[in-house]
Amino acid sequence: MNDEARTVHIGHRDYYLQLAEQADAAWRTGQHEHWLERVDDDADNFRAALEWSKSRPDDSAALTRLTVALARYWEFTGRFTEARQWVEDALAEPAPPEQRIRALIAGAQLASYLGDFAAADALLGEGRDLAKQHGDRHGEALVATHRGHVALTRGDFSAAVAAHTDGLARWRNLGDHEQIADSLNQLGMAALLQGDLPAAGGRLEEALTLCRTVDTPFHLADALQALGFVRFLMGDPKSALPLLAEGLTLFHRLGAQPQVATGLDEYAFVAGTLGHPMEAARLLGAAAALRERIGIPRPAAYDHFYEQLLSGLRTALGVDVLREALASGGELRADEAVALATAFGA
Secondary structure, eight states, rough: OHHHHHHHHHHHHHHHHHHHHHHHHHTTSTTHHHHHHHEEEEEEEEHHHHHHHHHHHHGGHHHHHHHHHHHHHHHHHTTTHHHHHHEEEHHHOOHHHHHHHHHHHHHHHHHHHOOOHHHHHHHHHHHHHHHHTTTTTTHHHHHHHHHHHHHHHTTOOOHHHHHHHHHHHHHHHTTTHHHHHHHHHOOOOHHTTTTOHHHHHHHHHHHHHHHHHHHHHHHHHHHHHHHHHHOOOOOHHHHHHHHHHHHHHHHHTTTHHHHHHHHHHHHHHHHHHOOHHHHHHHHHHHHHHHHHHHHHOOOOOGHHHHHHHHHHHHHHOHHHHHHHHHHHHTSSSSSHHHHHHHGOOO
């Protein structure tokens, strides 16, 4: 390749690397929707930049930076298999410690979504050791938080609580309010899934109050959805349903497909409990179809709620009608499923 062509390729790569890092900084802010659309519009250019960096051993650090910057976009839009391959390609090349730590974390998060918890643990173990070796306090806090995410997803609640408690303390020391809110949300979810609803409510109330004062719509949606579910389980549907509706609607607007699927499952439980088995089954079908489209399993942490609901629906509808309702829900578009769910909060 001549010097002129190389200069053009490098200029193209650098432009899209800068754009990706701008988008990454905005994913969890009020600018999220703009940047999601912006990256979507240029998806082919980002892939071209990735391919160029991958083909140039002397550009391995740029490949890692670009992969890390795009990780949240891939996560939000459900491109888990593609994303995991790019992360693996990046991790096969040398990179500065700070960037490698973040690539390891991105890889662990993707592996967790895909149900490969052994790989997630191994990646986070390397990330923890590397962060400690280089005195990267922010990296150590991120690793602690993601160890909690992985443990919670696979249903290991004691490990999740330990990791998120560690992460929360680290984020408080660093003064990072966005990450403090995430840790509080996750500790609330762990308490919810362990059946300690008062503790869950306390953590999530604190998270919601913080999220209302910080520009972090993703964590706000997380707190709303989780606190709404807690209040419903505590027998207070009047205050629960508006929170659930606001959280699910916000996640849908943000394009966070895994979280939309979780919200639909939670609304299915609400519908079943309130005596609407057909709607509950259709929402379960919609959530399952969404996960199938983006290639992720249902989080193991929700197995108890799922099995409890499915048993009740078999009794209420019968096996054949239940199967038809699940299939019908699977044909709903995401906006139709969200509208069906939030009708209960109207």
